[in-house]
Amino acid sequence: MSQTSSNTVVDAETLTARQVLGLASVDGVDWARLHGHQYSLVSKRAVVRAMLHALAFALVAGVAIPTVNPLLVVAWGCALGLSVVHAFSLDKRLRNAEMRRFNQDDVRAHAMTSANKGAVWSLGVVALATLGAQQQLSSIWIILCFLVVCSTSSRYSVPLSTIAFLAAASVGPLIVALMHSSFLLAGVIALTMLLGSLGTFEMARMRVGGRLSELAMQEKSEVVSMLLREFEEGEADWLWQVDPNRKMRSVSPRLAFAIGKQISEIEGQPFLQLISGDSWKTGQFPPSLHELAEKLKRRESFSNLTVKAVISGERRYWELSGTPMLNDSGSFIGFRGVGSDVTEKHESSEKIAYLARYDTLTQLPNRLMLTEALGGALEYSQQWRSRCAFLMIDLDRFKAVNDSLGHLVGDQMLGEVARRLKPLVDEGEVCGRLGGDEFAIVVRDATDRKRIDTLAKTVIAALSAPYHIENQVLYVGASVGSAIGPRDGTKVDEIIRNADLALYRAKDEGGGVHCEYEPSLHATAEEKRQLEFSLRTALENDEMMLHFQPVVDAKTEEVVSFEALARWNSKVHGFVSPAKFIPIAEDTRLIVPIGTWVMNEACREAATNWPEHVKVNVNVSPEQLLEPDFAGTVVRALSHSGLSANRLEIEVTESIFMRDAGVVRKALEQCLALGCSVALDDFGTGYSSLGYLRKLEFTTIKVDRMFVQGAAQDSPESLAIIRAVVAMADSLGMTTTAEGVENQEEADLIRRLGCTKIQGYHFGRPMPAADARKIFSRGALKSA
Incomplete structure (x- = not known):
């Protein structure tokens, strides 16, 4: 790709004289591609210019020979021929100027060669006029003027060289006209030189501006071509197009590959039929295909629409974007868009979503999903004035198994606990793992209070049965605490906290039992919290004492x-029984x-x-x-x-x-x-x-x-x-x-x-x- 910046926009009117003449570069533009192309055009007309010089010399010689020594004309002709040959060889070498490292030194060298050629013409005219062809000066100038005009028109792409030739070729005739007091001719010569230079400069300005626009368009075309090529060569992307009847048109090879058929088999077929599989016959489309059909029917643009497709009997997920097409008269002529196969991405997203909501060890819903289920159950109960329930389950003596036999055995036991819990829940109930050895059950409809107690006792019995793991028979029990919503709380965290308090009570009673939440439990928990706060400063406040039993x-x-x-006489709570503060001290x-x-x-x-x-x-x-x-x-x-x-x-x-x-x-x-x-x-x-x-x-x-x-x-x-x-x-x-x-x-x-x-x-x-x-x-x- 060229080095021209696609963001560079140059107006021809803003170009400086040096930039037009090739003596300065344009910011953000490859100088060689800009001026090299101009100079490469010179080589295409080199032969014509050489012939024009020969014709002009022959005409001037024909006019001057009757009055001037023929040897002088011949000598001048030889010098002119050498300069023309030199310029011709230089012009021919410029045919690849656009491809090679063409630079400003080459521009100056070419201008110097053109000036030398003009100087030979100028010196010849001075010599002829001085040695006898004074009367023929006007005729000679007319011939020379013809040469200058032809040269200017054929070398407008190299303005510096053209102006250098024009100036050098005009100086001699102008000097002779002034020497012989031919002021009118001198004025014509000077005006011709000036107008020729200005005309050449303006033509060059337009040409350089046009070249800049051409380069910009060329680069944009290259960028678009590259993007299209990369898009078409992508492994999972394609272009698609349908007519007003939603039938395939201009099927791309990538789309045919994605569908698994030949282009001829796809062309003219309904788009939805190709990607809907057997559901096309039954009419039982996935919701995503219904949405796509509605978009096409309403002629609405859409972007990144994920649809569930069936290709060759295999489920795939496609991400489609499309926009309606209109002709010059504004009539709808179909849809055009892009698509890609995002099956792997979609499946990865589904897996991530599954891992975010399910416990990897037990395959049960995790805390997040249980919380969401409880939130939905609370909303349902408040809407229909019913009751829901949350049962929190904790394994008894599980830590002893985990510590003595290792986490591998403990994990296997948790998996077995999950397998025993799954069959116990009915429709509308969600069983999951909160973490560690804690499980929970969300009951959406707990109108039947007996169901909660029956379910809790069933859970305890199921989890207390022997476990056969690694050729060992292991025993653990279970304790259950439950809370009823919205009686025991109108928010998820309140229900969970209250079920946890009920579970603590079940554990305090020795485990293996079910306890429902009671308001007194909250008071007990608050008392424990306050006791814990005071116990943290008991030693500092000198509140602890020792009693001795013989x-x-x-x-x-x-x-x-x-x-x-140990005994504790708190300044806030008075004498606190060891049965109260020792367990708190153990827990904290x-x-x-x-x-x-x-x-x-x-x-x-x-x-x-x-x-x-x-x-x-x-x-x-x-x-x-x-x-x-x-x-x-x-x-x-x-x-x-x-x-x-x-x-x-x-x-x-x-x-x-x-x-x-x-x-x-x-x-x-x-x-x-x-x-x-x-x-x-x-x-x-x-x-x-x-x-x-x-x-x-x-x-x-x-x-x-x-x-x-x-x-x-x-x-x-x-x-x-x-x-x-x-x-x-x-x-x-x-x-x-x-x-x-x-x-x-x-x-x-x-x-x-x-x-x-x-x-x-x-x-x-x-x-x-x-x-x-x-x-x-x-x-x-x-x-x-």
Whole structure:
């Protein structure tokens, strides 16, 4: 493509003299293409100009020979012939000026050659007039004037050379006319030279302006041709055209290839029939084809219209643009447009849209789609004064499976959960996954309240059945919380929040149940939020305190240790039960700084105010054990307080092994290495306690109060469990502590069953540190 800028528009009237003469370039225009073309035209008339020079010389010689020495004429003729031959050879070399690197130096060289040729003519005329042909000067000028006019008309494309020849050829005759006082002839010569130069300049200006326009049009044509060629050569683009009857006309090869037929098979066929497949016979067109037909029928322009086409039995998606065509009289003659196959793009868009709305693991609708479904259900219920429902489902004990067996097994279990949920929902109900192990069901019409409870119980039963994964039988349960719209909220986020609150209540009740939302749940949640806010500053405000409950020897009833229990007396909420603030601390991980404070304060109290044989028992949360420097926390508490390591007993529950068992085991082993004791609290309330005893060498096993109370009521199962625990502890070299002993009869029973230590209200309730210091004798305990 040329270097001419398609945005450059040059008016011939604005060209400068230097630009017209070829001594300066035009901005944005290839100089060689502009002036090279002009000079290449000179070579086409070189022979004619040489013949004109020969004819003019013959006429001048015929006029001058009778009065001038013939030898002079011959000599002048030889000189003129040499200059004409030189100019002729130079003109012939310019035939490829447009193609080669033609420049301004070439323009000046050609002008100099033309001036030399004119000078030879001028000097010859002066010599002839001086040596005897004075009377024939007018005739000679007429002949020379004929030569100048012919030369000017044949060399208008090279204005600088033409003007140089004209000026050089006219100088001699003008000088002779002035020397012989032929002022009229001198004026004619001067006027001819001036008018010839101006005429040549104006013709050149028009020619250069025309050439500029020609180059601009040529470039535009090249650009259009290139774009059309690229368009036609594109792999998925084509041109299409239909007549007023919507039949194909001027079928392009690309369109024929896209349809999969020969051009002759397509020409004259209805456009819609070619792309509609079997639906042409049935009349059951896709909506997109209906839209296209309407556009063509109403003769409306359209752009980027995606239509569903059937080509050779295969579904394709085409993107079409079209505009109506009108003839010179304004009559409609059909449609013309462009099209492209966007099947891959459309399918990619569909896949992206699917991924945005469906969970990739379970293939169920994701949170976004569930939210949209719930929004639609709320609108429907408000419009028709009905009810909708949102059930939030959470798997029980799934985290234990995921942590112990790995995410691969966990993912397989989630897939199985999805397969069990799908058949449970009816038409108008949407089941999906919110994330993690949380699922949800949107019920569009919940007018039948029994349906919600029945569906929830069905879900719990289905998800609680055994799972057979990787040659293992696994068990998890499910808890369900539900909210009814618009009773429990008129907005999507309100319904979801309230169902979540109901789910929390179901989990708090032990899981495996369905709870509906109640307004009191919101009040409870708000209370928890406020408690959490205050709990974050409890240590800073010195609101935390420790109470101590004694643990006595079962035989002697001597105090062997105190269990340190955290208490919170809030400045805002007053005394807050541990049953309320401990779970909040666990959920927010505030239990870590609180647990560290308890460890430090308990060790300091025991080291400072208790006898050396009395231990302190400190409960430790799983969150604390997962801290990388838990053993360092214990070491600092012992060193700062001065308490011996053998006087500190760390109490943990079975729930510690539901997290990262390896980290927990390492932390407790480091504490045992320091000399501390480790007690397993609430033994028997889990489902694999014996396995935990095998994993770690505990010092003490604490029998849960539910077994103590059961034994006091002569429950055979509780009695058998306590005897088994005592026997197992004795064989493993561990001590046993019975919790929840509230009277002397229970104490005697526990003593007969063989427990080593006893803890309960019978020997003392949790009390402030000052009161604990007063009961280090058996008598004081008996009177407590």
